[in-house]
Amino acid sequence: MYTLKIGVIGAGYWGPNLLRNFVEIPDADAIAVADLDEERLRFVKKRYPSLMVTQDYHDLFELGLDAVAIATPPSTHYAIARDCLEHGLHVLVEKPITLSSHDAEMLVELADQRNLTLMVGHTFAYNPAVRALKEIIDSGELGQVYYVDTVRVNLGLFQNQLNVLWDLAPHDISILRFILGAEPIAVGACGAACICSDIHDVAYLYLEFPDQVVAHSHISWLDPAKVRRITVVGSKKMLVYDDIEPLEKIRIYDKGIERLPHTDTFGDFQLNYRYGDIVIPNIRFTEPLRIECQDFIDSVVNHTPPVSDGNDGLQVVKILELADCSLQQGNGRLHLPEREVHGRDALHAN
Known part of the structure; x- marks a missing residue:
């Protein structure tokens, strides 16, 4: 079975929870974490020594990843998600998907054009x-x-x-x-x-x-x-x-x-x-987040829509x-x- 190579962008409150699940799921291979805060990166690196850490999420585009999970402040969701989709990565982004319906529509259209999974973290x-x-x-x-x-x-x-x-x-x-x-x-x-x-x-x-x-x-x-x-x-x-x-x-x-x-x-x-x-x-x-992360992986691997897709977030x-x-x-x-x-x-x- 193919193992999905995943990076996590954002290591604040929620990012480490996503990271933990992707590390523990056999179908996933957590490769790297990006965050602007060096202290948070040190925290992650101490817990997962094999991870590559960086303050610039653009570095993740050079690692051959299949997908990313975005857990950054909502005001940054649109720009980061768009960047990742444009680089051919499947995207799981925390709620809300964006802070405007126009931006959310742009992400949904881009994901459809690129035939990529766009999923929103509606964990419940x-x-x-x-x-x-x-x-x-x-x-x-x-x-x-x-x-x-x-x-x-x-x-x-x-x-x-x-x-x-x-x-x-x-x-x-x-x-x-x-x-x-x-x-x-x-x-x-x-x-x-x-x-x-x-x-x-x-x-x-x-x-x-x-x-x-x-x-x-x-x-x-x-x-x-x-x-x-x-x-x-x-x-x-x-x-x-x-x-x-x-x-x-x-x-x-x-x-x-x-x-x-x-x-x-x-x-x-x-x-x-x-x-x-x-x-x-x-x-x-x-754990709901475990089910959510598995659904994201299954969606990417099997080319099926996730429960909480981009349209749901929109x-x-x-x-x-x-x-x-x-x-x-x-x-x-x-x-x-x-x-x-x-x-x-x-x-x-x-």
Whole structure:
């Protein structure tokens, strides 16, 4: 079997996690790491002595690599990814793919022209619990989905180049699109800049999906507790996914409200409140990033599209742009263009 030669660009917070997985996957051969920070390179070199390290990512183009993983600040994603694609390298780039839909479209077009894999690190699409959540929704066990509520808050990490929406919301937007299998038709956001006057550190994101499904996301760098939770309320049952919970990540609640047959009384509304059992499905856990990295390798070797491809990243950026416009201007609910609502290829959960 062919072993993919891979380089990692960016050795800050996330790059070493990518590197660790590529080192451990038999189908990959991690060759080199590039980062501007010499201290980070020394850290990587100490852990992986055989790696070539450099402060200039252009040096990687001389090593005969097949692919690169980019984990640099989002403002640099477009230029570095474009450079790598132009040098014939397959690219895995962290979220968000770029900070503008125009730049994302350029990368998608370039990858298509060169017949190269362009993949975005929407890691939760590879999370076994999130995949189980999607399967539960698709099975109809919850009934008609009424609404989804997500919370992604913690104390930090504050960013100075982008607001909390661009930092954290890509996770929730990609999860919502994935589990609902649809594109939002309207977007809105509000928030506050509590610490730095020009950078929002807390935001509330509203997404309206087809079939009257609404979703609400609370994201913040300014919260006393780390929370990563998704609640899905359906006509039959309800579900809570807690990513912080080490073992029992999903709980299905047989709870709901049912209308009773019409009566001729003048009493209260005739509703029946149902309180049933709580079911905790058994989910076999595998590190999502390991699955993501393997999907990238398989995509390159087998010439198949990855789960979170460039178009997936592009759609998330388009939604982020509208949400950010709403956040900055306070103009509320904005509609996505018709072609964006209906023009997406099939969402899949491979």
